[in-house]
Amino acid sequence: MQVLALRARDFRGYPQLEVELGPGLTVISGPNGAGKTNLLEALYFGCTARSCRTANEREVVRFGAAATRVVLAAQGADGPHQLSVGFAPGEPKRIAVDGAPLDRLLEAANRPLVSVFLPDRLELIKGAPGVRRAHLDHLVGALWPGRVGTRRAYAQALAQRNALIGRIRAGLSARHSLLAWDIQLADHAIALMGDRASATAAVAERYARIGTELDSDEELSIAYRPRSRARTREELAAELSERIDGDLERGFTAHGPHRDELLTLRGGRDLRAFGSQGQQRIALLALLLAEREAIATHRGAAPLLLLDDVMSELDGPRRHALVRLLRASGGQAVITTTDLDHVPEGEDPEVRRLEVSAGRVLGEVLAA
Ligand SMILES: Nc1ncnc2c1ncn2[C@@H]1O[C@H](COP(=O)(O)OP(=O)(O)OP(=O)(O)O)[C@@H](O)[C@H]1O
Ligand SMILES: [Mg+2]
Structure with missing residues (x-):
């Protein structure tokens, strides 16, 4: 699905915002503080009804305004669609697709998929394993929407097992009551591990190839490292039961896919530990691009890719x-930059260039 235009009111520094995106690359330029990242955030908000920048969504409403509203016009294979998100702090969001109200935009079938690179997303490479697990599970949902529930089902079963461990420790339940839980937990765990392995496999080769284009000195690779080696639920349930003493002592379940890791490697070495800032950044870009390609293959269209201030560090x-890869990939991408000269091939007529300044879109920049 292609995003044709964005309209917003009172979003961050923008009293009014109207932008048309090109079918390929759109470059947003402007000085520091002009509103470039705000514009990407508005696009993300229009696609997901969430902020890609903050968990405190009140921040997106313009200072002094009571509410914000973001409307996207999109073109799907089945015709045009309109997505709108209205948000006033303290009230439920008002979300609608083609005029029909919805509780959660993320569950809508008719919405553009979106993927975002913000400088703080380096946490994905540098941060704790839980960040990568969550990302991998999100990828599973993007590749195979029918499997979004696997992670939630496992998390619920795990929380119940941990609660039961607490009751056993308090003398309120018998130890053997765990065994009945474990087979159910193991069932969800095996499904989750299978999904994660499939998602990693869908991305791994692409990641290596794109990595070579962006960083030709060493080979980039990713590897899914499940905590458990079990292949069936019975094997996993057996592993759990072997560890019951330790779990009861600790008070929680220490074994299972909630301890999995997704390794990102460069030349076979863990980038989290040994990568330079620039190498980690390139790895993150390669991962997002590889995922986007995999999603395009599975879903028939590449997600809208939002790249905030990526050029200055390359x-x-x-x-x-990067520009070559983006243009070869076929989908839509939006790049922000303080300096148009940082985006090579910026003079290409197929690239759309917009300039922003002090919370206003000044319009299209013509080729020099
Ligand atoms: N809720 C809000 N209401 C009004 N203005 C806001 C709000 N939130 C942020 N701003 C303003 O938006 C501006 C920052 O915009 P943005 O982060 O998009 O800049 P940028 O163009 O990405 O700059 P840089 O090149 O430094 O990254 C700041 O001046 C900030 O005060
Ligand atoms: Mg910015």
Whole structure:
């Protein structure tokens, strides 16, 4: 699904915002503080009804305004669609697709998929394993919407097992009551591990290839490292029962896919521990691009890719490689930059260039 236009009112620094996106690459330029990241955030908000920048969504409403509203016009294979999100702090969001109200935009079938690169997303490479697990589970949902529930089902079963451990420790339940739980937990765990392995497999080769284009010195790879080696629920239930003493002592379940890791490697070494800032950044870009390609293959369309201020940290050859990859990939991408010269091939007529300044979109920048 292609995003044609964005309209917003009272979003961050924008009293009014109206932007048309190109079918391929759109470049947003402007000085620091002009509203470039705010514009990407508005696009993300229009696609998901969430902020990609903050958990405190009140922040997106313009200072002094009571509410914000973001409307996206999109073109699907089945025709045009309109998504709208109205938000006043303290009230439920008002979300509608083609005029029909919805509770959660993320569950709508007719919405553009979106993927975002913000500088703080480096946490995905640098941060704790839980960040990568959550990301991997999110990818599962993007590749196979029918499987979004696997993670939730496992998390619920795990929480119940942990609660039962608490009751046993308090003398309120018998130890053997765990055994009945374990087979159910193991069932959800095996499904989750299977999904994670499939999602990693869908991305791994693409990641290596894109990694070579962006960083030709060493090979990039990813590897899913499940905590458990079990292949069936019976094997996993047996592993759990072997560890019951330790779990009862600790007070929680220490074994299972909630301890899995997704390794990102460069030249076979863990980037989290050994990668430079630039190498980690390139790995993150390669991962997002590889996922986008995999999603395009499985879902028939590439997600809208939002890249905030990525060029300033890349050297010349890597800037060229990134633009080449984006244009070859076929979907829509939006890049922000303080300096148009940082985006090679910026003069190409197929690239749409917009300039923002002090909370206003000044319009299209013509080729020099
Ligand atoms: N809720 C809000 N209401 C009004 N203005 C806001 C709000 N939230 C942020 N701003 C303003 O938005 C501006 C920052 O915009 P943004 O982060 O998009 O800049 P940018 O163009 O990405 O800059 P940089 O190049 O430094 O990243 C700041 O001036 C900030 O005060
Ligand atoms: Mg910014």
